Amino acid sequence: MEINLSNRIMFFCFLLIATMATRGVGLRFDNKSGEFKIVQVADMHYADGQSTRCLNVPLDQQATCSDLNTTDFLYRVIRAENPELVVFTGDNIYGKDTTDPVKSMNMAFDPVVALKLPWAAVLGNHDQESSLSREDVMRHITAMPYTLSRLNPDDGSEIDSYGNYNIEISGPEGSPLVNKSVLNLYFLDSGDYSTVQSINGYSWIKLSQQKVYKSAPHEQKENAPGLVYFHIPVPEYASFDSNSTKFIGVKHEPISNASINSGFFTTMVEAGDVKAVFTGHDHLNDFCGELTGIQLCYAGGFGYHAYGKAGWPRRARVVSAFLEKTADGQWGGVKSIKSWKRLDDQYLFHNRFSSPLELVVKFTITGTSTSIELKRHAAIYTRRIEFVTISDRQ
Numbered sequence: 001m002e003i004n005l006s007n008r009i010m011f012f013c014f015l016l017i018a019t020m021a022t023r024g025v026g027l028r029f030d031n032k033s034g035e036f037k038i039v040q041v042a043d044m045h046y047a048d049g050q051s052t053r054c055l056n057v058p059l060d061q062q063a064t065c066s067d068l069n070t071t072d073f074l075y076r077v078i079r080a081e082n083p084e085l086v087v088f089t090g091d092n093i094y095g096k097d098t099t100d101p102v103k104s105m106n107m108a109f110d111p112v113v114a115l116k117l118p119w120a121a122v123l124g125n126h127d128q129e130s131s132l133s134r135e136d137v138m139r140h141i142t143a144m145p146y147t148l149s150r151l152n153p154d155d156g157s158e159i160d161s162y163g164n165y166n167i168e169i170s171g172p173e174g175s176p177l178v179n180k181s182v183l184n185l186y187f188l189d190s191g192d193y194s195t196v197q198s199i200n201g202y203s204w205i206k207l208s209q210q211k212v213y214k215s216a217p218h219e220q221k222e223n224a225p226g227l228v229y230f231h232i233p234v235p236e237y238a239s240f241d242s243n244s245t246k247f248i249g250v251k252h253e254p255i256s257n258a259s260i261n262s263g264f265f266t267t268m269v270e271a272g273d274v275k276a277v278f279t280g281h282d283h284l285n286d287f288c289g290e291l292t293g294i295q296l297c298y299a300g301g302f303g304y305h306a307y308g309k310a311g312w313p314r315r316a317r318v319v320s321a322f323l324e325k326t327a328d329g330q331w332g333g334v335k336s337i338k339s340w341k342r343l344d345d346q347y348l349f350h351n352r353f354s355s356p357l358e359l360v361v362k363f364t365i366t367g368t369s370t371s372i373e374l375k376r377h378a379a380i381y382t383r384r385i386e387f388v389t390i391s392d393r394q
């Protein structure tokens, strides 16, 4: 293929951005299990903590429910899944009800910090609605302990919005792919509201941001699948608004995407490496649906101060990538990627500290074998539901 000069210059610009945007964070697949697991937390809507009441919980729960239930849920879901990374996809705090945004963020992210877990965050449309701007909110996040979040590529390039970066997950210690990214994660800021007078509604992913996605180093990217995280669904999610398009999971509300299409989905389809996109924003949707080879997934609402549906548990989405074993017994590239959900229901641990052994006898599991996996994990039966195979090379 002929590459003309301007393309080549662009390519090197991208390469430069990529080098700046990629931090050697040392995240890698587990050497024993060949697995890398990510818990996605969407829409915590954290405000002031104990004094912030829960929305849409059963009547008899209202008196005892606050932001602290969100904190507790986060601890318990982490304990159940034991992920390598936690990703927060925006509306982490609910600015309008937050009297001190710094305190609010510190409380919201406290579980991952306390557990010393690597974590990454992007912004939603509500994070900046108190006294801090989007830039200041993102700056605070990037300065917090154990986070891999970054503001933007710091090469001086003009870029819209705050929190556009990528993270590479390398092969396991002791494997031939120890120095190569075998899974690429991309984080983008889908903005808040349109500032263009003739266009109503939510903002969109600008062309300048799409470069961050396009710019991951070629040699790193080769053969490595990508997963993309941001807050507001791209308009292609709206193809699931008619019930004719199949998806796995729940759609309890309309898709609130931006009213115009900035082409990011097409960019991803063309590049061909992205296997799945994970958003939040619509708390009552938690499905994954496939469109031209890309799974478009929602996490469903996590936070108790976020709107929800009484009796419909708050939830999180989990995704795991599994490596293949090569003929010589070494770990190779990613073989399959799967996703499932975790609900804050009777099947999740009730106490983040309680002894696993006590819990075994308390759980009775019901359901069909197609939608529920019973997993004996550290002597605890836990429930994961609605499995989606995102990618599989068997």
Ligand SMILES: *[C@@H]1O[C@H](CO)[C@@H](O)[C@H](O)[C@H]1NC(C)=O
Residues within 6 Å of the ligand: 057, 061, 064, 065, 066, 068, 069
């Ligand atoms: C919130 O937490 C309190 C204290 O642990 C608990 O009693 C209550 O049931 C929780 N509410 C919900 C809706 O999870």
Ligand SMILES: *[C@@H]1O[C@H](CO)[C@@H](O)[C@H](O)[C@H]1NC(C)=O
Residues within 6 Å of the ligand: 031, 032, 172, 173, 174, 175, 329, 330, 331
């Ligand atoms: C795991 O790491 C150890 C030590 O680095 C190495 O000896 C071993 O071969 C690795 N296991 C696999 C399956 O790659």
Ligand SMILES: *[C@@H]1O[C@H](CO)[C@@H](O)[C@H](O)[C@H]1NC(C)=O
Residues within 6 Å of the ligand: 175, 176, 177, 178, 179
């Ligand atoms: C990975 O990089 C380290 C440090 O540069 C080097 O010593 C090692 O040989 C490399 N391993 C492989 C398998 O490429």
Ligand SMILES: *[C@@H]1O[C@H](CO)[C@@H](O)[C@H](O)[C@H]1NC(C)=O
Residues within 6 Å of the ligand: 241, 242, 243
């Ligand atoms: C899709 O199905 C849901 C639930 O069955 C229903 O409430 C909704 O009106 C349907 N939407 C369309 C566009 O048919």
Ligand SMILES: *[C@@H]1O[C@H](CO)[C@@H](O)[C@H](O)[C@H]1NC(C)=O
Residues within 6 Å of the ligand: 201, 235, 236, 238, 255, 256, 257, 258, 259, 260, 261
């Ligand atoms: C979402 O995108 C679809 C397809 O482009 C469009 O028809 C719809 O109006 C958009 N939704 C909103 C809320 O703007």
